[in-house]
Amino acid sequence: MKFFVTAAALVSLVPAILAATINTPTNVVECEPIQFTWTGGQAPYYLSLIPAGQPSANPLKTFPSQTGTSYSWTVDLQSGTALSAALKDSTGAIAYSDKFSVMAGTSTSCANTTVSEGGGSGSSSGGSSGGSSGSSGGSSTSGSGSSPSGSS
Numbered sequence: 001m002k003f004f005v006t007a008a009a010l011v012s013l014v015p016a017i018l019a020a021t022i023n024t025p026t027n028v029v030e031c032e033p034i035q036f037t038w039t040g041g042q043a044p045y046y047l048s049l050i051p052a053g054q055p056s057a058n059p060l061k062t063f064p065s066q067t068g069t070s071y072s073w074t075v076d077l078q079s080g081t082a083l084s085a086a087l088k089d090s091t092g093a094i095a096y097s098d099k100f101s102v103m104a105g106t107s108t109s110c111a112n113t114t115v116s117e118g119g120g121s122g123s124s125s126g127g128s129s130g131g132s133s134g135s136s137g138g139s140s141t142s143g144s145g146s147s148p149s150g151s152s
């Protein structure tokens with residue numbers, strides 16, 4: 001019974017939401033920024049990059065959830081990598097872009113295999129917390145004082 005009610009509610013909602021579509025990025029060059037843009041759907045959006053045409057493969061990149069309809073990313077995958085962008089919205093619907101490939105640029109120094117991008121999780125200045133124990137061990141003498149200065 002409850003299931004039926006839920007399904008009916010969903011049906012009444014669906015026509016109000018236009019399915020998301022994500023644009024296929026162009027000029028994807030290693031180490032240069034590109035912008036993903038999309039329309040429709042419902043925030044928040046979950047953007048990821050998957051191997052081209054393989055929706056069930058593990059994503060190569062995942063990005064923090066977005067409330068806007070665009071996301072800039074510095075291409076840090078190797079040239080030659082074939083990708084599709086996958087955009088899931090808050091309804092769970094997933095839109096895919098066409099396939100695109102990373103082109104070689106003037107630099108390869110940014111290649112980064114880390115899957116989870118951006119979001120600033122921990123990378124910024126943190127690390128000041130806790131762990132101060134041990135610095136206070138004042139009971140030990142400085143050591144050198146116990147030995148006689150002139151050993152010979």
Ligand SMILES: *[C@@H]1O[C@H](CO)[C@@H](O)[C@H](O)[C@H]1NC(C)=O
Pocket residue numbers: 110112113114116117118123
């Ligand atoms: C790779 O990207 C992650 C997430 O953006 C970042 O934390 C990490 O420092 C990067 N590694 C290199 C080698 O640039």
